[in-house]
Amino acid sequence: MAANDPLAAAGPPRRPLGDVLIEVEDLFAGYDGTAILDNVNFKVHAGEVFGILGGSGGGKSTILKHMIGLVPPVSGRVRFGGEDIVGADGDELERIRRRFGVMYQSGALFGSMTLLENVRLPIEVYTGLPEDAMTLIARMKLALVGLDAFTGHLPSEISGGMQKRAGIARAMALDPSILFLDEPSSGLDPITSATLDATVRRLAESLGVTFVIVTHDLPSVFASIDRVVLLDKKARGIIAEGDPRELRDSSPDPRVRAFFRREPEKAAA
Amino acid sequence: MATIAVNDLPDGRRIVALDGRLDASTVRVLWPQAHEALAQAPGKPVTVDAAKVDYCDGAGVALLVDLVAQERGATVEVANLAPAFQALFNQFDPRRLSQELDPEARRRPAIEELGRAAAAVWKDIAEQVTFIGEITAALFYAVLRPQTVRWKDVWRVCERVGADALPIVALISFLLGMILAFQSAVPMKRFGAEIFVADLIGLSMLRELGPLMTAILLAGRSGAAFAAEIGTMRVNQEVDALTTMGLDPVRFLVTPRIIAALLMTPLLVLFSMLVGLVGGAITMTSFSIPVVTFMKEVDSAVTLTDFLAGFVKSFVFAILIAGIGCLRGLQTAAGASAVGESATRAVVSGIILLVVVDGIFAVTYYVLNI
Numbered sequence: 093m094a095a096n097d098p099l100a101a102a103g104p105p106r107r108p109l110g111d112v113l114i115e116v117e118d119l120f121a122g123y124d125g126t127a128i129l130d131n132v133n134f135k136v137h138a139g140e141v142f143g144i145l146g147g148s149g150g151g152k153s154t155i156l157k158h159m160i161g162l163v164p165p166v167s168g169r170v171r172f173g174g175e176d177i178v179g180a181d182g183d184e185l186e187r188i189r190r191r192f193g194v195m196y197q198s199g200a201l202f203g204s205m206t207l208l209e210n211v212r213l214p215i216e217v218y219t220g221l222p223e224d225a226m227t228l229i230a231r232m233k234l235a236l237v238g239l240d241a242f243t244g245h246l247p248s249e250i251s252g253g254m255q256k257r258a259g260i261a262r263a264m265a266l267d268p269s270i271l272f273l274d275e276p277s278s279g280l281d282p283i284t285s286a287t288l289d290a291t292v293r294r295l296a297e298s299l300g301v302t303f304v305i306v307t308h309d310l311p312s313v314f315a316s317i318d319r320v321v322l323l324d325k326k327a328r329g330i331i332a333e334g335d336p337r338e339l340r341d342s343s344p345d346p347r348v349r350a351f352f353r354r355e356p357e358k359a360a361a
Numbered sequence: 362m363a364t365i366a367v368n369d370l371p372d373g374r375r376i377v378a379l380d381g382r383l384d385a386s387t388v389r390v391l392w393p394q395a396h397e398a399l400a401q402a403p404g405k406p407v408t409v410d411a412a413k414v415d416y417c418d419g420a421g422v423a424l425l426v427d428l429v430a431q432e433r434g435a436t437v438e439v440a441n442l443a444p445a446f447q448a449l450f451n452q453f454d455p456r457r458l459s460q461e462l463d464p465e466a467r468r469r470p471a472i473e474e475l476g477r478a479a480a481a482v483w484k485d486i487a488e489q490v491t492f493i494g495e496i497t498a499a500l501f502y503a504v505l506r507p508q509t510v511r512w513k514d515v516w517r518v519c520e521r522v523g524a525d526a527l528p529i530v531a532l533i534s535f536l537l538g539m540i541l542a543f544q545s546a547v548p549m550k551r552f553g554a555e556i557f558v559a560d561l562i563g564l565s566m567l568r569e570l571g572p573l574m575t576a577i578l579l580a581g582r583s584g585a586a587f588a589a590e591i592g593t594m595r596v597n598q599e600v601d602a603l604t605t606m607g608l609d610p611v612r613f614l615v616t617p618r619i620i621a622a623l624l625m626t627p628l629l630v631l632f633s634m635l636v637g638l639v640g641g642a643i644t645m646t647s648f649s650i651p652v653v654t655f656m657k658e659v660d661s662a663v664t665l666t667d668f669l670a671g672f673v674k675s676f677v678f679a680i681l682i683a684g685i686g687c688l689r690g691l692q693t694a695a696g697a698s699a700v701g702e703s704a705t706r707a708v709v710s711g712i713i714l715l716v717v718v719d720g721i722f723a724v725t726y727y728v729l730n731i
Contacts, residue, residue, distance in 0.1 A: 203698045224392075231458050232422065235452075241463050298449050
């Protein structure tokens with residue numbers, strides 16, 4: 093492979109794994125009696141950038157919805173530091189959810205609010221900081237994703253990629269210890285995508301933020317993710333887990349190597 | 362827990378030493394204290410000593426950035442911040458963040474707002490006239506080539522506009538008949554004229570209230586649904602996809618809805634007239650007027666012309682409701698709130714048009730002595 097090939101990237105330096113932060117145990121998911129995921133198990137460690145990978149329809153977004161407590165699985169458990177989010181309700185669910193931020197695929201910004209107001213909203217609700225501080229923090233989060241010159245714009249006045257970046261800024265508003273990003277680089281240009289990858293690494297390394305990223309953007313995977321699980325539609329579960337670069341180079345499973353090398357005839361479904 | 366300590370050096374420099382954990386809960390307290398420490402030493406250079414800061418998240422960095430950005434005639438610098446936090450701090454340009462890069466637009470003068478509103482109304486009227494032309498052309502095309510109409514869509518919309526609306530039309534018309542009968546029977550009884558309530562109910566339900574109330578209900582129910590449905594298609598670029606495939610959105614989306622409304626509205630109006638009379642008849646039994654007597658009085662008071670005068674309106678109302686609903690849907694702008702705005706506009710302009718057109722009908726009937 094060429095030296096500058098993003099699929100051959102060496103990636104971030106290997107870091108020792110921290111304590112287990114999220115545990116997904118015996119997860120079974122499906123719709124209308126059809127199983128999508130059967131007996132899925134994995135752990136996410138504190139401070140790591142963790143990727144959920146797989147082809148379309150493999151259940152990546154379904155796992156994410158179960159992990160953030162939006163949709164309960166058919167069976168199984170998702171624990172945050174020992175607390176099970178499945179079956180939690182009311183105050184308990186809210187308390188667990190305050191520990192993480194979520195960036196949705198489309199950005200999911202509130203259409204009637206400016207970008208600054210969108211990012212400021214969770215800060216207003218939860219921190220009680222002085223007005224100046226709240227505004228400055230919101231502006232800083234927008235600056236992190238390159239949108240500090242668009243603070244007064246409404247979501248409808250900016251592009252889809254910019255909406256996504258603003259969604260990331262809002263997810264980071266309260267400096268959560270865990271950030272879930274659903275397809276963060278889709279719709280972004282390569283430069284913005286690379287900037288976002290660098291931001292993810294910086295936050296993970298300097299603040300110890302744990303990232304769970306659903307993606308199939310391989311250059312981003314190799315540039316920023318420490319560990320991945322690879323889902324397979326036919327297997328209805330995980331077919332590989334580990335460092336994406338090692339899986340690309342030396343996985344014994346040809347489907348896994350093919351996925352990371354973008355070889356359609358051998359790849360996982 | 363975090364603390365702040367202020368120390369003035371002999372060289373005139375002020376040291377503001379931060380100690381502990383800088384996060385939202387501690388910055389909330391430190392923010393005014395740190396700013397006061399700067400305000401108390403105007404013109405003196407200040408060093409914010411962060412050597413004892415053991416954690417610093419976004420709120421902590423915001424405090425440091427804000428202190429450095431203060432315009433006070435002397436410098437403020439941050440020193441001894443741990444490398445991990447320094448990397449976070451270095452991501453931001455305090456001077457840039459203190460500037461308003463994207464101020465909210467200033468409110469326009471009232472006269473300009475008025476002019477813009479007038480221009481918007483004029484543009485809307487022009488679009489409605491254009492749309493009437495497009496609908497007319499599309500309906501002619503459908504009559505000449507019925508095989509080009511998407512009949513599957515027509516029947517689907519018929520079910521939603523017609524059958525699904527039956528319960529609400531029945532309920533409102535029944536209550537309308539009852540209320541009208543009761544409110545008019547009480548004063549008329551004083552003159553022994555309660556039998557003429559049947560004339561009132563018959564004429565008003567058949568000529569005016571049956572068609573108008575049904576149309577208003579449909580404007581709120583189906584007009585809004587058409588606007589929301591087509592508006593969502595517009596936001597999702599489905600309308601653009603139709604256009605680029607060479608399919609006329611008016612023919613593809615609007616024609617089936619107008620045909621369905623034309624088929625269903627007259628039936629619902631008939632139903633409304635009948636149920637309104639039943640409501641009136643039931644109420645009048647409590648005033649000792651049997652149902653048979655009530656119906657005979659209606660029969661003698663109401664002519665076929667009265668019935669047709671009301672029934673004809675239902676076709677015009679159908680075109681208005683479906684047309685304005687589809688037009689508002691096609692006019693939907695970008696953004697999530699746009700679909701809601703389109704639905705609201707469909708209902709408001711639909712009801713206004715219905716009342717205006719009903720007034721035109723009333724004047725026309727009066728002039729023609731119908």
